[in-house]
Structure formats: structure tokens, C-alpha cells
Amino acid sequence: MFIKRYSVLVLALILLIAGALSGCGGSKETTKVRIGEVTRSVFYAPQYVALEKGFFKDEGLDVELQTTAGGDKTMTALLSGAIDVALVGAETSIYVYQQGAEDPVMNFAQLTQRDGTFLVSREEISGDFEWEGLKNSVFLGQRKGGMPQMAGEFTLKKHGIDPHADLELIQNIEFANIAAAFASGTGQYVQLFEPQASIFEREGKGHVVASFGTESGRLPYTVFMTKGSYINKNKENVQKFTNAIHKAQRWVQEHTPEETARTIAPYFKDTDEDILISSVKRYLEQGSYAESPVLEEEAWNNLLDIMESAGELKERVEPAKVVDNSFAKAAVKANP
Template sequence: MTFTRRDIIKLAGTAAALQLFPAFVHAQGLEKKKVSIAVGGKNLFYYLPLTIAEQRGYFKDEGLDVEISDFAGGSRALQAVVGGSADVCSGAFEHTISLQNKGQAFRAFALQGRAPQIVMAVSTKTFANYKTPADLKGKKIGVTAPGSSTNMMVNFFLAKHGLKASDVSIIGVGAAAGAVAAMRSGQIDAISNLDPVITTLERAGDIRIISDTRSLKDTETIFGGPMPAACLYAAQAFLDKNPNTAQALANAIVRANKWLQTAGPSEIVKNVPESFLLGDRALYIDSFQKGKEAISPDGVVPEAGAATALRALAAYDTAIDAKKIDLSRIYTNEFVKKANQKYPNG
């Protein structure tokens, strides 16, 4: 085999490029070191990986300066990202479908939860006579915020049982002590919320659960397949412009997901703000155990998950045209695949 001078130069150039590529990528660094994340109900277990990534310094390890803004519900956090006051949203996976349906390109790139963890329950005080879903007609149902994933869960539950969203009154009650107070004071007849709010009310005998998505089994029974939940999502334009920054964010979330798979209850309590415990550490630990399996072990969106989410939305939202939704554009697992390679053991 003979080589011309031109062949040798080409080969030499290719070899040099291959050697320099990793260094080149490293030199590129983060396109955006200061990142703002909007979340609706940071204290909820739904978003626990986000808190762990923050509290354990995983974002800082990636060279990021992350500012997290907490809103009353996922719909408010969504508005912040769409409006441009936040770069990334830590919110419900199904919002990416609703956004695409409105002509807006947003994509999930790191999964935090593989089950919604949303629980619907009725008041034992004002709604003790509840027997079937039909009894919800005319009742006041508390959600974290109108338009949030907890509201979507109500709409899905109603549609599944032959009711319309207009058959009930939706009231935003937040995701913490305010939600507990709203139920106990009789302001609402039913609630769609998450832990630790639900376990707080359940333990005190304030509610009776009628739908529960904290376990994978119950989630699949209710939705007919895997239902991706909390995730980091951002505008496609942000991901295109800041791929290294998005990778750093995914790295931190994957590390948090993996840490949560083996962390003991006492470790969990030490790594969350005191205010998250709602004054009862034992209750917080109990709440965590109930929904632990809902936390994604690796940040990967299951292949069938997007289709499940689309079916759930289309079941009650007539504005959703399922045929026009391109599921391949609402999420990507490319960032978390690389994150798992970098942190195979967390």
C-alpha cells in the first residue's frame, strides 16, 4: 500500500483533530454558567432530585451557578420559562406536549420522576358522603395551581369517569402548609396534591384517597403505561445554543437521582431545608418511603412514556391534536446517556 504526500497530510490532520477534540470540547466550557430554574412547589417529593442536586453541590461541581425560583404550581413555573424570566423549568413532562400543540418548541432533557406521585383525595369533613367519582360534580377541588400537573390529574380523572372539567370548581392552594390549611378549614371538598402534603392530611384523618400515582404499579394501571413526571425541560433554542450547559444540568440531576436510590431516611432529612419537613421529620420520612420508587434511577425518559402522556392529555383536552404531535421532539435522552457514562455510580 502506497500513500501520496496529500494522503499523509490528510491522515496527520485527522489524527491531530481526534487527539485535540476532547481538549477542544473542554476548552469550550459552559456557554452559560449562571442558570435560572423555575419550579412549582420545590418542597414536594416530585422535585426532590432538584433539591438534592442543589443541596449536595452537584450543580456547583459542574461549574454552574444555579438560581432556583419557586412558584405556587407548575403552570406558574412554565409561564416564567415561556416568558423568558427563567432559562429552564423543573416541571411536569406533559407540559412539553401542550407547548408543542401551541406551536412552541420545548424539550425535556433530564427526568426526575417516573411516576406522577399525585394523589387525589376527598375531605372526611365536608365530603364524608363520597361514594363514586360522579359525586365530585359541583364540588371544590384544590390543586397546587390552576393549569398545573395536579390540575391535569383532576381533568384526567374526571374524563375517565365521564365528567367534564367544568363540572367542578378548581382552586389553587399551593403545595405546602397552605394546602393543608385549605383542606382542614373546609375551603375545599377534595384535593389533588403530592407528598408531604398528602401524607400529612392522611395521617391526621383529614382525607380519604380515591386515586394514587405514587407507585409504578398504580400509575400503569391508571394511565395504561409508564407516565414520565417531573423533568428538566427548556426551549429547543436554549438547548441548541447551550448544549454544554444543558449537559451539566443533566449531569447534576442524574447524580441526584442515583444518590436517592441508596440514601437512607436520615440522610434525606439532612439534605433538605428544615422548612420542607412541615414540622414533622418522621412524617417526612414516611412520605419519602411511599413514593421512593417513583424517582427515576437514571434520568432516562422511557420510550413508551411520551405516548402515555399524550394519551392522557388527549383524553380530556379537546384542543390536543394527537396526530399533529411529534413525540420525538418533546424529549431527548442524549444528555442523560452521557451523564450516566460520566457518573455510572452516582
């Protein structure tokens, strides 16, 4: 009787320990990281893929995404500590550096490598599009000093158009309201991201006639960045974050636009699947999505040229001042 009771107690103890060990294995500890994206766009498809496919979770990160419309608002959120990581144009880190910030903002993973906007005409253009046709038109532009506006001006100048002398340039409309302003009748031309450009084409509100991404060349257009102090305290998490982004970049390149569109659909609930597919396809065809999170020096110099042309650069900034490629290079080495 004693032996039987002893055996039962031993068995119960073994089951209890096994259950405890199983519970420990199942409750993987995660670290929260708050991202602020400058806008919601198919342009950022790899980010949504990383979230939907669980690539961040696989790295032990609990990522919280919020949209902080506009580069100035996104940077304010980062500097104030409202977010940990910003997804915004690399030019914003240069603006902070130019202001002499003691805690510089560092770019650590590139997401897009071309301008993501398209030139949309209100009227359908018969025959081949000629940039010369923009002269004396009303152009609904983007915020002064923002990457879309600077890349747009750079392209116009390349085609012999002075945006401030040859156009009636409108720049006083909030970033989030530009599409609505054009839809309501403001401007003959406008710069739009996807999927809005494709939506306007379907609705007959506009026609895509050119790509600013193709025209302005490769540059670190949208980058994940954070404060230098955050990197110093969270190097392991920044590496994990970058690993997940690179995995998502690879996934987008290796899958069809249809598969990517289905994956990111939860972030565009009011957008039809065929619009998402055409938007992803358009960005893939012009090489908008960066295949690697590494910021290349040649692309960085092109960014500086564009900022200099727009009169927004006090002095050329060496990449090392605001770029930390160590995490991106490590991610690529681990998953070539």
C-alpha cells in the first residue's frame, strides 16, 4: 500500500514538473517596439508582411504599429518618445542633425529605395506624355522640405521645368488631405502614392502618366530610424527588428504580387484586391522595394543632391553621422 501511494506521488510530481517546463517553453518573452509610419501605403508592403507573417514575433518582438501622418509629426513622435522607431524619409534624420541634436537620429534599415509617388493628371493625355506639358499648369505638390516634394522638384528641373516659376505650385495642404483635395477639383496634376493613384485611375478621377521613382533614381527614400540613445540601450532588439525586415524584403521579392496583396490586405480593408495587386506590381516593376536593408553610399549621395537642389541642405552630411549599417549588414550576412 505504501509503495503504491509512493508511486502515485512520484508520478504526480513528474507530471507537475513536466507541465511547469511545458508552460515555460510556451510563454516566450517578447519585447514591445512601437513603430510610427509616416503614412499608410502599399509602398511599405514589406513592413506589413513582417507583421502578418510573424517575422517580428519569431524574433521575440511585439511590434505595435501606428500611422503618424507627415514627416514632421513622425519625427516629433520619435524625439518625444511616443514611438521607438520611425518609418520615414531619411531626410528627416539630416534635418535633426543640422539642428545640432545631442541625441542624433540614426537610420538603421532601408525599406524603400525609390520615390514612391506617381504623377497623376486630371485629364487623360492622348499620345506620349511630355513633361513640357506641365508648364503653366496648376500642380498640387507635397510639403516643402519633404522627400516627395524634393524628389518631384528634382525631376521637374531635370526636364527643364522650374517648379516655382513655370507652375502654379500649391503646397499649403496637409499631407493626409492631398488626395481628397485633388478629388474635389484642386489642381491639374498631383503626386500620389499607391494605392491612391490606382484608385483614382479606376474611378476616373485621374490618370497616372509618369513615375517620380523612375525619374529621380535610387535613394534611401523610406528608412527605419531611431535615436542613438535607443540603439545604445537596445542593440539586440534593433538587430532582431532588422532581421525581421530583411526576411520580409526577401519574401516580397520571392512571391507574386497576388500573394503579397493578399498578405497585406488587412492593412487596406477599404481597398479592393485588384487595386492592391496592381499597386504592388507597379512598385516591384520599378524596383521601389529595397531588396536589402543596407543604405548604399551612392544612393545616399543622390539623396544629398536632391536636398541640395531643393535648397534644404546646409552642408553635405557623411553617412556615418546619421547611418548605422551594422545591423543591416549583419542581417544580410545571416540571411543572404
